[in-house]
Amino acid sequence: MSTATDLDVADPLAHFRERFVGAASDLVYFDGNSLGRPVAATAERLGTFVEQEWGGRLIRGWDERWMDLPTTLGDDLARICLGAAAGQTAIGDSTTVWLYKLMRAAVDHVARTEPSRTEIVIDTDNFPTDRYVAEGIAAERGLSLRWIEVDTSAGVTPEQLREVVGERTALVVLNHVAYRSAWLADAPELTRIAHDAGALVLWDLCHSAGAVEVELDAWDVDLAVGCSYKYLNGGPGSPAFGYVAERLQGELTQPIQGWMGHADPFLMGPGYTPAAGIRRFISGTPPILGMVAMQAMLELVEEAGIEAIRAKSVALTSYAVELADAHLPEVTLASPRDPARRGGHVTLHHDRMREVTARLWERDVIPDYRDPGGLRIGLSPLSTSFDEVERGIAAVAEALR
């Protein structure tokens, strides 16, 4: 077994760690998958934005750069992290609002074209907000939810999806990486199964974007959403993103029809005409200030390359599993053991983990807790060292004693 020091010395991305606020401290941060650390350049970027761009250009900033930022930054994100060509991704709103808009766009489209398709397929361990939004939409549109029951230590398999989709399926809503188990869904295969059944598919990339390779175009995905405050380090509550495949953009419309999704926002005339392309999925004034931090992170991700990031992510989670196997005999792995089926975090199960988490927090070891009995160890690849993993697992062992 390699030591943490060996692994850190051999890590080609190790030098990125110093480019994050606070990474040099002794604190063990196992929650970069919930809220990524700030990139060190962020405060200065924000200061420059405030003094020069907002304060200097004032309202002219909208004409000069900001009006297009939701889609130019969306294109950057798409190129760097999503495997998507330009013109299909926009930044703004929260993930929840994007889920509402894109699920509605999908089911309203199907209601017009194939009204016999009245089911939304979703799994019982899908992220809560996705389930709540789907539940609300089903109620208001007279649709039903078809649940896939999943093991909270795993996730949706192709076999499970194949069993439930069919001629009544309008839309399939899945998480790319499960928030509890880190189950990495077989997105291309699951997308194919949904399409073979004639359904649309929406992927939630919150727990994968920036840590796992995503190929939305190659996988023929219809719709996707995700947040930017986890592995994209945009800051607490930073704007989310939505993706709509180009081939669907002309057919789909979303219900929150605001001025920024209008074909000519400053015409300000009577009647809403949706913009062409991805802009029709934008609603209100874009959150420009909230986009500054994620830009700094996207530059780091591009510099490192998503393949190298994924390789380090696999190495980090594999090391955590190895250490848990060796030093935490009382604990069960509640994540896939196969790294090819695992995203950027590892969940360790023990009945006392809620209490253990509280004790760890007191000692500046910061994992997350998720029912039932799950200690969630999120290992943001660019800001986490193998040494941090080792110290953190040692602290878990001590807290469990």
Added chain:
Amino acid sequence: MSTATDLDVADPLAHFRERFVGAASDLVYFDGNSLGRPVAATAERLGTFVEQEWGGRLIRGWDERWMDLPTTLGDDLARICLGAAAGQTAIGDSTTVWLYKLMRAAVDHVARTEPSRTEIVIDTDNFPTDRYVAEGIAAERGLSLRWIEVDTSAGVTPEQLREVVGERTALVVLNHVAYRSAWLADAPELTRIAHDAGALVLWDLCHSAGAVEVELDAWDVDLAVGCSYKYLNGGPGSPAFGYVAERLQGELTQPIQGWMGHADPFLMGPGYTPAAGIRRFISGTPPILGMVAMQAMLELVEEAGIEAIRAKSVALTSYAVELADAHLPEVTLASPRDPARRGGHVTLHHDRMREVTARLWERDVIPDYRDPGGLRIGLSPLSTSFDEVERGIAAVAEALR
């Protein structure tokens, strides 16, 4: 006629001007009603937030402060600017998304309780996004829009509203200050008229919050929304706010049911149960970073007091009208002449104003242009001097020559 110098010397709020980025420059900023200048403390506040709060507290920030920030900051805003008691205001989303959520909450409630009320009353010069959202909701809920035709140099009068409301009215949607004319609606009287007809009323405060006195509780308003990037200086695309009167909170639910509006967000269990109180109107993860800038401005507004701000606003717009009367004989006032019926901006009409605006921008005089032929002069009270008004109107005169 007093000189600008006299007026600036006598202005009790003059010293606030130096607390904004760039206010000391020669640039004439007549668009603080579209995008307020940054408060000088903003860059440092953001830097401290990034380094200490986000970077230092990391995920713990949610437990410690951020989870409640949408409502604690909402309460601050309510107290300082909205005349509203605590527990009725939340910050987040865009104005457009709030409009969607609260209009839907209102009409869905009425559909359950009084299904014969099938009309949304709205005026033809209501802000475009409000009209587009209302149009979309009417289409999806099988309602109709009842339009009040208004003069673009004025706004909705009590007589006009009285004519169109009745037993079929579900909801009345009005702007407190009209974006084109600055018409300041008689909100208490219009609210009374809507209520007498048995309808709910939603006020859009985008162009009034922070510049004009608002008394949501005293006026018995049902619902309100507004943005924070105009007179609240929150930065481009900063989060908006929504207000729901306490007496209605138990009866209304909104359609974008996300985890942050759940009664117990971290239970993450099956099934959506709306939170009690204003939190049920929150949907996704709150945009915390986006709330930092407006906090700095709210402190200034509280320090100055909204009555003093309104008094200066009236003095500024009155001075602009006086100068226009004296020096711009070819121009028509497209705003109310009575300051009691006028918000924080003044619109001057001339057929050539589009071209004039472009010429002014080249000279660092920055008004806004709104069809038809409207040069919009927005005078943010705390950051604008009388000297700036004088120089700006002189530049308009020159550009018109």
